[in-house]
Amino acid sequence: MTNTAYSRIARRLDAVRPSPTLAITARAAELKAAGIDVLSFSAGEPDFPTPEHICAAARRAIDEGFTKYTAVGGIPELRKAIATNIETRFGVRYGPAEIAVTVGAKHALFNVAYALYEPGDEIVIPAPYWVTYPEHARLAGADPVVVPTAAENRFKMRPADLERALGPRTRAVILSTPSNPTGAAYDERELAALAEVLAPTSALVVTDEIYASLTYGGFRHRSFVSVAPQMKDRVLLVDGVSKSYAMTGWRIGWVAGPRHFIEAILTVQSQATSNPTSIAQRAALEALVAPQDCVEEMRRRFEVRRDLMLEGLLAIPGVRCLAPDGAFYVFPDFSEVIAKLDPAARIGNDTELAAYFLEEARVAVVPGEAFGAPGHLRLSYATGEATIREGLDRMRKSLQKIHPAG
Numbered sequence: 238m239t240n241t242a243y244s245r246i247a248r249r250l251d252a253v254r255p256s257p258t259l260a261i262t263a264r265a266a267e268l269k270a271a272g273i274d275v276l277s278f279s280a281g282e283p284d285f286p287t288p289e290h291i292c293a294a295a296r297r298a299i300d301e302g303f304t305k306y307t308a309v310g311g312i313p314e315l316r317k318a319i320a321t322n323i324e325t326r327f328g329v330r331y332g333p334a335e336i337a338v339t340v341g342a343k344h345a346l347f348n349v350a351y352a353l354y355e356p357g358d359e360i361v362i363p364a365p366y367w368v369t370y371p372e373h374a375r376l377a378g379a380d381p382v383v384v385p386t387a388a389e390n391r392f393k394m395r396p397a398d399l400e401r402a403l404g405p406r407t408r409a410v411i412l413s414t415p416s417n418p419t420g421a422a423y424d425e426r427e428l429a430a431l432a433e434v435l436a437p438t439s440a441l442v443v444t445d446e447i448y449a450s451l452t453y454g455g456f457r458h459r460s461f462v463s464v465a466p467q468m469k470d471r472v473l474l475v476d477g478v479s480k481s482y483a484m485t486g487w488r489i490g491w492v493a494g495p496r497h498f499i500e501a502i503l504t505v506q507s508q509a510t511s512n513p514t515s516i517a518q519r520a521a522l523e524a525l526v527a528p529q530d531c532v533e534e535m536r537r538r539f540e541v542r543r544d545l546m547l548e549g550l551l552a553i554p555g556v557r558c559l560a561p562d563g564a565f566y567v568f569p570d571f572s573e574v575i576a577k578l579d580p581a582a583r584i585g586n587d588t589e590l591a592a593y594f595l596e597e598a599r600v601a602v603v604p605g606e607a608f609g610a611p612g613h614l615r616l617s618y619a620t621g622e623a624t625i626r627e628g629l630d631r632m633r634k635s636l637q638k639i640h641p642a643g
């Protein structure tokens with residue numbers, strides 16, 4: 238690039254990385270567009286179409302001319318429906334003024350960061366983490382404080398881990414449950430133990446519950462705020478319709494929290510996007526108020542795929558993998574596999590292994606390094622069962638080519 242005075246980029250972007258997961262999905266799409274048969278385990282979205290009754294509500298909105306600006310924080314009916322949804326599922330009551338509808342859950346998290354974090358603040362983020370959390374902190378000038386977790390603890394932050402990470406500069410702790418990328422989910426006891434550590438501090442608790450409807454093996458999702466209602470005045474609960482209703486492209490999420498925080502968030506939003514799309518709000522409203530069978534139907538199908546994915550991965554010698562409690566990802570440890578590969582293959586880490594799988598097996602996976610967990614790969618099972626079988630088969634065969642044992 239030419240080094241001219243006008244070509245500079247704002248310095249606040251120096252430490253911020255573009256989303257690596259979107260980059261891999263884009264690269265796989267590029268290969269596909271070139272006619273190459275790539276199977277993708279990299280996408281972070283359900284492969285199911287948005288249920289028809291939800292699409293019909295959007296069409297009705299257009300036909301009725303519901304195509305103009307709305308209130309910045311969302312139409313009152315939707316805010317009310319979100320409040321009811323939270324109360325029904327988590328047993329905690331929020332008023333419509335304590336809820337902001339945003340352009341997806343990512344936007345809700347961005348607004349939280351922009352409105353509430355300051356330079357010098359520390360944001361505690363358990364690793365493996367969703368790639369966006371540290372970048373949001375940095376965009377707001379705050380410092381991410383990454384807390385490593387271990388597979389032995391099912392990738393969950395223990396109270397002692399949290400205690401060590403807290404300090405006078407801690408502004409917020411991010412809790413993602415069920416987690417992207419590990420699928421780990423905190424149970425009631427674990428949340429209560431974390432709440433006990435946080436109670437004497439002044440840290441905010443930002444809970445990302447976008448995968449709350451997608452849990453398996455009988456696991457029951459619990460929201461931090463319902464386990465620690467006495468801390469409600471510093472919890473920001475983020476959720477949305479993207480994952481549970483297969484509505485990623487509609488861009489509707491929300492954040493519930495204390496009114497003065499929501500007002501600040503809406504000040505940011507009013508100067509950035511204004512309201513989320515009017516038509517998508519009507520669709521999200523329908524998603525929330527209509528019978529919830531479609532959610533359960535998709536959840537059941539994800540559970541079957543999860544089991545299939547796990548079985549196939551564990552059949553690859555050297556792979557270790559926990560059974561996730563929720564979301565639609567598995568996060569296998571490939572470090573033992575990498576260590577035993579033929580040195581001539583020049584694959585020394587998860588990023589090189591992911592590149593090998595894309596080029597050799599035509600399978601797209603995301604390297605764990607992107608989530609702060611080198612040696613791992615993230616595979617999404619939000620894809621058909623035939624793809625899961627075939628993709629794992631290709632991965633296994635491509636590894637045999639570079640395994641000294643053959």
Ligand SMILES: Cc1ncc(COP(=O)(O)O)c(C=O)c1O
Nearest residue numbers: 281341342343367417477479490
């Ligand atoms: C943990 C987590 N939170 C939030 C989001 C973003 O959701 P949305 O598409 O509603 O912005 C994602 C999407 O991948 C995610 O994995």
